[in-house]
Amino acid sequence: MGRRRPTSAAVSALVALATLAAAVLTGPETAAVATVNTDCPGSHWVASWAASPTDSLVAVDATGGRSPSALTDQTARMVVTPHLGGSSLRIHLSNRFGSSAVTFGRVTVGVRTNGAAVAGVVPVTFGTAPSVTVPSGQDVTSDPVTLTFSAFTPLAVSIFVPGVVNGPTKHWNANATSYYSAARSGDLSTQPGGAGFTATTGAWLFVDGVDVMAPAGIRSVVAFGDSITDGFVGATALTAPADASVADANGRYPDVLQRRLDDAGIGLSVVNAGISGNQLLTDGRPFHAGPSGLSRFDIDALAQAGVGGVLVLEGTNDLGQSSSTPEQIIAGYLQLIERTHAAGAKIWLGTLLPASDALVDGTVLAPNSEDHRQRVNSWIRGQTRADGVVDFDAALRDPANPAVLRADYASVDNLHPNLQGYRAMANAVNLALLDTATGGCRQ
Structure with missing residues (x-):
């Protein structure tokens, strides 16, 4: 299951197992950290990429470029580079520092080809639903997604946010270029082309992890x-x-x-x-x-x-x-x-x-x-x-x-x-x- 926010330093508390087909919402009131099982005989989830959420306030990224302080009925296309390849993945999204609940109206993932262009757009679901609402202070883990990619192949995670989101949770210094569409441009998450993604940012919005199903x-x-x-x-x-x-x-x-x-x-x-x-x-x-x-x-x-x-x-x-x-x-x-x-x-x-x-x-x-x-x-x-x-x-x-x-x-x-x-x-x-x-x- 997904990463959980701990309630204390007691890191030996066991995480309850969840059905892989269900979305996992985690927050400071419910989280715990599992002990490691040193006997790992079969396939299991392994973190392939991560970015620790930093804030939701600063309106510039580390290079001085713009990091949007609000999103209005628009799509963010975040480019991440996993360290472990595979054919089944799951995505972590965060509203850890948001001041209110955020709805991810549709999320997709695909292999980034050039700029904001994507090959093989695949839908991402949460408890089999195409959208999920994440309360303030919590994270969510997607269902397993079938997509084949290699290590160091950039992936594009596209996140459509309906309505208005003030203060999107982000990782401030991505050292990478990601993209977002204009306000009120609607849901572009399923579009493989990059033409609608007219702005760039050096921060990662919302996405904070990619896990891969890996061998023992x-x-x-x-x-x-x-x-x-x-x-x-x-x-x-x-x-x-x-x-x-x-x-x-x-x-x-x-x-x-x-x-x-x-x-x-x-x-x-x-x-x-x-x-x-x-x-x-x-x-x-x-x-x-x-x-x-x-x-x-x-x-x-x-x-x-x-x-x-x-x-x-x-x-x-x-x-x-x-x-x-x-x-x-x-x-x-x-x-x-x-x-x-x-x-x-x-x-x-x-x-x-x-x-x-x-x-x-x-x-x-x-x-x-x-x-x-x-x-x-x-x-x-x-x-x-x-x-x-x-x-x-x-x-x-x-x-x-x-x-x-x-x-x-x-x-x-x-x-x-x-x-x-x-x-x-x-x-x-x-x-x-x-x-x-x-x-x-x-x-």
């Missing part, structure tokens, strides 16, 4: 973190806006890591639960930084279908913007470790990247950030509570000055890696470590 042994691994996991590449010294030239490159470190796993023949699907600006300890709502890592971890990481492990890289913004202490961040990591192990999954910690010469999160505005980063990293390297460590810091720091990123790996903001830096991050991950992920039979 296939598991998902969640990359959990902030903008560095989200794949943000800064375009200015002030970080914002994001560099629009890297959109649609699928060059985030989880993307490159997926290609490495595929080349090695390891049956893992890496899904991205990064949120730009996110902090482990401090809530960033109602703006695009989203809920704190601690508060969203269960729904965004542990509730992913087929999850066997989580790779955590988060804390840079806590040090640079909230002046959190190393001890507070470490206490947060210990909570994540405990919750992950209670769910029967593995967890690995990534060391924090250097940023002392960055204007944002650097020592100019946060004088203690470098010292505190070193203390956090020292603890990560020395602890034995997690199931392993990925030393991103060692892979990307300047050997001549370990407090800064290597120049050839850095965006112009000296905070975020560039595409070459993200490739180096992916190359720093020991694939054998990830392959210890548990069976991942959570549905």
Whole structure:
């Protein structure tokens, strides 16, 4: 069944099984996170793509382009790139941050061919119905959909919204181009052509997950973190806006890591639960930084279908913007470790990247950030509570000055890696470590 919103940190509560033919509505009052069954003998749902919802308020995307603050009788065509192919999928839609219920009047999916054009438009149903109304604060999971596609083949999820929806839930920094039609243009979800989709956005509206029915042994691994996991590449010294030239490159470190796993023949699907600006300890709502890592971890990481492990890289913004202490961040990591192990999954910690010469999160505005980063990293390297460590810091720091990123790996903001830096991050991950992920039979 679909991802559910947890009511507490008690992540070992069992999720009740639902009939695959029925839609699943989930919200903060009803959600729980299942334990992982490490014996997964047959086909099961595995997360192939994910995007953590961030907000419903900010009217621009990360590149400074428009993200619609309202939809009126129009269609959004969201382009997503799955990491795991298959022939049966299900789609997750979110109204997590909407102020009122939203009706999805019709939803379709197909293989994106060029721009907003789609080949083989297939209807998506919810409890066998073509439409579904999702209350504020809840998500919905579709019925299984028959569609054959390969890994890294872009899919177009078209969502017709009748009436007026103020504040559509979205993922702010998609690093990808999606499309929407003009207000009052009606239902274009079944049209294969892209002519009616006259506007573009660098945010993902409503859609927050795609699962694939996969053979036994296939598991998902969640990359959990902030903008560095989200794949943000800064375009200015002030970080914002994001560099629009890297959109649609699928060059985030989880993307490159997926290609490495595929080349090695390891049956893992890496899904991205990064949120730009996110902090482990401090809530960033109602703006695009989203809920704190601690508060969203269960729904965004542990509730992913087929999850066997989580790779955590988060804390840079806590040090640079909230002046959190190393001890507070470490206490947060210990909570994540405990919750992950209670769910029967593995967890690995990534060391924090250097940023002392960055204007944002650097020592100019946060004088203690470098010292505190070193203390956090020292603890990560020395602890034995997690199931392993990925030393991103060692892979990307300047050997001549370990407090800064290597120049050839850095965006112009000296905070975020560039595409070459993200490739180096992916190359720093020991694939054998990830392959210890548990069976991942959570549905």
